[in-house]
Amino acid sequence: MVQASPAVLPLSAIVTRLRAAGCVFAEDEAELLISTARTPTELVAMVERRVVGLPLEHVLGWAEFHGRRFDVDPGVFVPRRRTEFLVDQAAALLRPGSVVVDLCCGSGALGAALVADRNRGPGAGHRPVELYAADIDPAAVRCARRNVDFVGGRVYEGDLYEPLPGTLRGRVGVLLANVPYVPTEEIDLLPTEARVHEARVALDGGTDGLDVLRRVTAEAGRWLAPGGHLLFETSERQVPEAVAIVARDGLVPRVADSEELYATVVIGTRPSG
Missing domain, CATH: 3.40.50.150 (Vaccinia Virus protein VP39)
Known part of the structure; x- marks a missing residue:
């Protein structure tokens, strides 16, 4: 788990970008992106992919379903x-x-x-x-x-x-x-x-x-x-x-x-x- 430093990409900046892109739960998504990214560089890339419209689960690489996390690759149907x-x-x-x-x-x-x-x-x-x-x-x-x-x-x-x-x-x-x-x-x-x-x-x-x-x-x-x-x-x-x-x-x-x-x-x- 990597917490991005404010000098790299602060939480508030991520939330602002996600909200501008139409993400209704921008705060929750920002926290998930930060907790999943392994490096600050990866975090920046993940935010960019989410901003251009990729499903959150495809960006994270997993979906939470029935109390567990399951891998979800790009292009694969996301369990609802x-x-x-x-x-x-x-x-x-x-x-x-x-x-x-x-x-x-x-x-x-x-x-x-x-x-x-x-x-x-x-x-x-x-x-x-x-x-x-x-x-x-x-x-x-x-x-x-x-x-x-x-x-x-x-x-x-x-x-x-x-x-x-x-x-x-x-x-x-x-x-x-x-x-x-x-x-x-x-x-x-x-x-x-x-x-x-x-x-x-x-x-x-x-x-x-x-x-x-x-x-x-x-x-x-x-x-x-x-x-x-x-x-x-x-x-x-x-x-x-x-x-x-x-x-x-x-x-x-x-x-x-x-x-x-x-x-x-x-x-x-x-x-x-």
Whole structure:
């Protein structure tokens, strides 16, 4: 940790520059930049990158998610705080020795956060959770491997289920699918930080925002264990169609939401019979 001296770049000067660039939480961001920079020169460079519009997490090189810090490389989808609600819902369904798959994993933060306490915390037992993650974006895969390796998981590069080991079919207890759900025509309405600096493949959900979800649910029943669960995030207005898609593909849907985090999660369960 390096505290920049006033002669190099004082806190007040950083706050002023960030505020002028439109950063709403300029004071908090300035403190994070100062505490993360290893040298005064690096601090100056980090401030410049933030001022020109790079997401704070890409400038820092990490994002805080579900009480932990995870690496987030430039161009990789930044895990949103609202998605912590999805992890909480999955945690309530997790069992000792479960197989977890994190599709469209991005940085791998969701799957890693879900299994971290089970595999490394004080309550970790003798049946660790197995974690497998996959993403089509090579940059995301490189980033995810660092985060997922920490909890003993494995990351694969490829399209949805395609790169996963076939031995997982019928064994998955929790399937996280943080699929893109922004309709194509609404991509240009996203904040610049997402639209310009995150991979489009992590944002664009097709004409109605549910194209990738349809592909996930179509195969989910083959990968889930009896009684296994698929969980994904969606917007409130997409819920009726998302629920219908889940039901059409043989899963039993239910909806959970959090007003505090403005998050909506759909859970599809494979019948046990």
